[in-house]
Amino acid sequence: MGINQLFKKKYFLASLQFATLLVFILLIYGAIGVTTNNKDFALVLRNTNLSNLIVWSYWWPFIIVTAIILGRFWCSICPMELITSFFGKIGFRRKPGTILKSGWIITLFYTLILVVGIHTFAIHRIPRYMAYYMLILLAVAVTAGLVWEKRTFCTYICPIGHLLGLYSMMSLKQLRVKDTDVCKNCKTKDCISISNHYIFSGRSCTSELYPAAISDNRQCILCGQCHKSCSKDNIEIKKRTPVLDLFSEIKLSWAEIFFFIFVSGFVVYEVLSEWKSGKNILMFLPDILNNSLAIPGIFTGTVNAMLLFVIIPTLFYSLFVLLSRLFLNESENIKTSFTRFVLAILPVIASMHFLKSILKTTSRIPYWKFAISDPLGYQSANAIIGNTLTLNKTAIVFLFPYISILALVLLFTGLIISMLIIFKQKNVKKVTKFFTLTTVMIYAGLFFIFLIKWRIF
Ligand code: SF4
Ligand code: SF4
Numbered sequence: 001m002g003i004n005q006l007f008k009k010k011y012f013l014a015s016l017q018f019a020t021l022l023v024f025i026l027l028i029y030g031a032i033g034v035t036t037n038n039k040d041f042a043l044v045l046r047n048t049n050l051s052n053l054i055v056w057s058y059w060w061p062f063i064i065v066t067a068i069i070l071g072r073f074w075c076s077i078c079p080m081e082l083i084t085s086f087f088g089k090i091g092f093r094r095k096p097g098t099i100l101k102s103g104w105i106i107t108l109f110y111t112l113i114l115v116v117g118i119h120t121f122a123i124h125r126i127p128r129y130m131a132y133y134m135l136i137l138l139a140v141a142v143t144a145g146l147v148w149e150k151r152t153f154c155t156y157i158c159p160i161g162h163l164l165g166l167y168s169m170m171s172l173k174q175l176r177v178k179d180t181d182v183c184k185n186c187k188t189k190d191c192i193s194i195s196n197h198y199i200f201s202g203r204s205c206t207s208e209l210y211p212a213a214i215s216d217n218r219q220c221i222l223c224g225q226c227h228k229s230c231s232k233d234n235i236e237i238k239k240r241t242p243v244l245d246l247f248s249e250i251k252l253s254w255a256e257i258f259f260f261i262f263v264s265g266f267v268v269y270e271v272l273s274e275w276k277s278g279k280n281i282l283m284f285l286p287d288i289l290n291n292s293l294a295i296p297g298i299f300t301g302t303v304n305a306m307l308l309f310v311i312i313p314t315l316f317y318s319l320f321v322l323l324s325r326l327f328l329n330e331s332e333n334i335k336t337s338f339t340r341f342v343l344a345i346l347p348v349i350a351s352m353h354f355l356k357s358i359l360k361t362t363s364r365i366p367y368w369k370f371a372i373s374d375p376l377g378y379q380s381a382n383a384i385i386g387n388t389l390t391l392n393k394t395a396i397v398f399l400f401p402y403i404s405i406l407a408l409v410l411l412f413t414g415l416i417i418s419m420l421i422i423f424k425q426k427n428v429k430k431v432t433k434f435f436t437l438t439t440v441m442i443y444a445g446l447f448f449i450f451l452i453k454w455r456i457f
Contacts, residue, residue: 007224017082020079031052048370048374049376051127053367053368053377058361087142089198091145102253105156144157166342171242174220178235179234186234191235202225202229203225203226246343247420251335260342268308275454286307321341325337327432340428370384411444415440419437
């Protein structure tokens with residue numbers, strides 16, 4: 001049975017959403033009672049606690065990889081959509097205001113999780129904090145559902161909304177109408193009919209989209225509801241040329257632009273910190289700042305994250321965008337200049353985010369045995385720290401050369417796509433393209449040197 005036939009089935013995605021909701025609850029249950037104040041113990045516990053291991057080393061990488069390959073596939077089975085849509089049905093159904101519609105709530109929520117959640121309170125290392133984070137997500141989805149109409153949480157609040165939207169522009173799949181003429185002549189417009197917004201299956205689009213007018217992959221969460229609703233059977237999920245959207249005249253919002261700038265800082269940190277010397281270089285400036293300001297305890301992580309993910313990337317992009325604007329043909333909107341940079345750099349960053357996901361999932365293979373036999377993870381973590389349990393690293397050693405090759409293939413693929421995007425950008429002077437290319441080469445060069453030093457020499 002093909003994917004389009006599956007999407008027509010009444011319970012196809014809803015049943016998967018119920019399954020992921022159950023898993024979501026079980027993950028919280030397996031993590032909420034598990035905690036530690038010891039930083040070194042947390043470094044091992046994060047891998048021996050089954051819930052923590054699944055969330056950060058498998059579930060999260062799965063979301064990144066599928067977004068790049070398949071688009072917002074994760075959204076189609078996300079339990080938050082199920083929850084928020086349910087509460088949307090029984091809630092106040094207010095219209096979202098301009099602040100929500102600006103997309104900045106998504107960017108701020110994501111930055112908060114990164115800076116405060118991960119780099120201050122270590123929600124990725126302490127299972128109990130991870131459970132709190134998941135409960136907060138759930139509470140926000142319920143509240144958004146109760147207050148605002150449709151699926152406002154998915155469209156304007158979900159902290160990874162922009163990330164999935166931006167990466168889905170590279171995907172191999174898209175949901176579109178088969179024939180726009182059929183839509184023009186369609187009298188019922190089931191896919192956007194207000195009377196269909198709150199039914200369980202075959203809803204009209206509650207992501208503010210009109211399927212016949214979808215021009216890129218960013219907003220469609222592949223929920224398949226319009227697919228079921230269309231009485232003319234005029235909607236399909238089909239293959240497409242990968243990275244197609246990045247070659248089109250995409251207009252990004254400021255919230256998406258800054259979201260991407262912060263993500264690029266995060267990806268540089270995540271990939272380079274796999275190599276000890278790379279991490280030392282990265283931490284040079286944050287360490288100076290922390291020491292000179294005598295920042296206490298956990299807040300050094302806050303300073304590190306603000307500097308590496310927010311301040312330095314913002315200054316870096318701004319510098320090159322402003323330099324490129326000195327040579328513009330005609331007056332160009334500054335948002336358009338930033339957009340040009342973001343679209344060009346995105347493939348390199350996405351390729352390294354993909355790599356980080358692979359590194360994470362493969363490097364945690366040795367922990368599976370212990371996480372299954374001791375799901376809470378205390379005993380295994382103690383035994384590993386006390387050297388009475390040894391990790392079997394055979395799989396990691398075996399995979400090492402293949403992952404090194406994959407890393408270079410990913411980087412060069414990302415670089416070639418980035419270069420093609422720059423060369424195809426219209427109405428841009430060569431000297432302006434030169435600055436965009438320089439920015440891409442700085443990122444690619446940084447990753448290349450790191451990969452060669454870390455994996456090969
Ligand atoms: S997608 Fe289907 S329901 Fe929507 S306008 Fe087109 S034909 Fe009509
Ligand atoms: S366009 Fe269709 S598949 Fe996409 S979000 Fe709207 S209803 Fe869901």
